Amino acid sequence: MEFKVGEKACYPARGVGVIQAIETFDFEGTRQTVYVLKILDNGATIRVPIQNASALGMRPVINPEQVDKIYAVLKDRDVPADNQTWNRRYREYQNKIQTGDLIEVAKVLRDLALLRKEKNLSFGERKMFDQARSLLVQEVSVALDEDEKVVEKKIEELFNA
Numbered sequence: 815m816e817f818k819v820g821e822k823a824c825y826p827a828r829g830v831g832v833i834q835a836i837e838t839f840d841f842e843g844t845r846q847t848v849y850v851l852k853i854l855d856n857g858a859t860i861r862v863p864i865q866n867a868s869a870l871g872m873r874p875v876i877n878p879e880q881v882d883k884i885y886a887v888l889k890d891r892d893v894p895a896d897n898q899t900w901n902r903r904y905r906e907y908q909n910k911i912q913t914g915d916l917i918e919v920a921k922v923l924r925d926l927a928l929l930r931k932e933k934n935l936s937f938g939e940r941k942m943f944d945q946a947r948s949l950l951v952q953e954v955s956v957a958l959d960e961d962e963k964v965v966e967k968k969i970e971e972l973f974n975a
Contacts, residue, residue, distance in 0.1 A: 826871035826914030871914035887920040888972045920944045
């Protein structure tokens with residue numbers, strides 16, 4: 815998978831970024847070529863070695879057809895109640911977010927949204943909910959070329975339905 819300067823790519827747990835440059839430099843006697851990825855959400859710059867990009871989970875932004883699958887996951891209410899302790903659930907959710915797979919991120923968001931209807935979320939749960947929502951909204955808005963506020967509203971409507 816090759817990216818070009820100016821293309822958008824998704825980096826796990828960080829979100830969508832734009833390839834600013836492709837740089838080559840010597841590091842401890844080894845020649846390294848990296849993508850310079852600027853994350854849209856917070857402006858952070860990440861250097862990703864080209865040969866490891868896919869192993870690290872860097873991937874193209876989803877296409878508009880995949881958005882329907884994301885919305886289907888968010889609509890799904892037929893999920894078993896999670897009776898794990900919070901710290902186990904937290905680790906599981908964190909692992910799903912780290913995969914960079916937007917379907918897994920959508921499952922985390924859905925599960926926490928359902929839990930939010932039953933009880934108040936703890937600080938850690940709210941933080942994870944916000945992270946999952948932010949990653950999802952950002953990538954879906956880029957995929958559909960829509961404003962993030964429009965996508966946020968659509969997701970809230972799915973949860974309130």
